[in-house]
Amino acid sequence: MAQKRKEAAVVVNQQALAPGIYDLTLRTGLAQEARCGQFVAVYPKDKSTLLPRPISICEADPEAGTLRLVYRVAGKGTGEFSGLTAGDRVDILGILGNGFPVEQARPDMTALLLGGGIGVPPILQLAKELSCEKKIVAGYRDAQCFLREDFEAAVSGGQNAKGSGAVYVASEDGSVGTKGNVMDAIAENDIRADIIYACGPMPMLRAVKAYAEKQGIPAYISLEERMACGVGACLGCVCKTTSVDPHSHVHNARICTDGPVFEAREVDI
């Protein structure tokens, strides 16, 4: 694995995709090493907000040397990031965490890719890297279906994406696609798959874990927790594991370094 480091990235551009959802492209040497499901930690300049903010990688372009981060403004730090414009410099720490294990999806399989809310962005890079048949389900609050076109392009061979598939949408208010969440969209469209990859809020991930167990298929889920260091030292972002994990020797894995992606059966969520 490449060495983690902190470096100054340069903002290539930023735009709002939906109310409170921003699309930030950074030029950084770290882009060479990024894989789907990993994350970077972005530093606010305001020194009253000390800790870097973990943000998932939406797309990595090693040739252009860019990382695309799509994030929701959740507070002071991300609020500051939303004001970044082309040419600005911003410190980032990366590349952090282990990504989605794309090698688990064999070419003859159908993979189900699930993204809920601000868990949607990391699914895009995954969709581009998976070469098997893909069923992508993106769940939103309302009609603000950010990244939908990118997913459509990714399953039709655009954007240098591999493989084929279909995109489904669910919205909580029913304004687009299936009314409800990603699980409702799976049922409504009778989607079948051999393997699942998911990122989203905890209730969604619990439902995915239960669904995968019932179907008897593997599910790789990306978890989120409040973090401080991002590198495995502070033990702030642990999740309960079903067996004693080798680092902690208790039932606690570190989401930042042992995750953020876990096989659903490994974690007790």
Place this chain on the structure above:
Amino acid sequence: MNTRVTIAGVEFQNPVMTGSGTFGSGMEYGEFVDLNRLGAVVTKGVANVPWPGNPTPRVAEVYGGMLNAIGLQNPGIDVFIERDLAFLKQFDTRVIVNVCGKTVEDYVEVVEKLGDTDVDMLEINVSCPNVKEGAIAFGQKADALFHITSCIKKAAKQPVIMKLSPNVTDITEMARAAESAGADAISLINTLTGVKIDIEKRKFVLANKTGGMSGPAIKPIALRMVWQCANAVKIPIIGMGGIATAEDAVEFLMAGATAVAVGAMNFVNPYTTVEVVDGIEAFMDRHDIADVHELIGCVK
């Protein structure tokens, strides 16, 4: 230029250490900094048996700092000796093991096991605000601190540092209790107890409700306590609390600390420890100081 300092007969190549709990056992930050350049690595607290720690959320950001309530999660002394100490032995730095427990017997068990190892010093954590039993109960009453210090001194083969809690009325009373019970040094401050409330959810942010505050915002308090203790006891002091730069470290040295530790700032800037080492040397160079001892305690 001399940056070497000696505490209880143990010589350190420079006065910069890591704050317990902010640096693991060095493995994670070894990717960012050369551990050979540090005065000492002070490990995360270790108990006689594995501790699972507290539920999450365990960390929260506050203005100029953070709260944590990790709850001293650790893999237990046996795994620690086999894995973490073996790792640290590869480096040319001193190793100080932070020891935690729920009862005096727990502490003594860990201290005895470490007696057979080549760790350089022990730091006794009687000041963690995030565990209900033991730990801080020993650190907030002078007679309890005296008792546990005496028991540990009897069992310990290495010099003993007692890590003091700032969550007391008079820190000098605790420093004197540790000194009179035979402690070889004291380190301070551990974190200050605080809370953060999520006003939208009307709930505490931390699952533990309270947490320990660290970060640059606590530095003036830590510095005041180090200075008070330096005037109250003769044993060496390791000063910590919000150190972010070499200038912060120099303040602690001037206030009377023989060594300093970088804590929460490791999380913010993983290169902080080595930057502080380099910065102290640069400061000494700039001011024509030949020996770091010229700085220690120079502000009375």
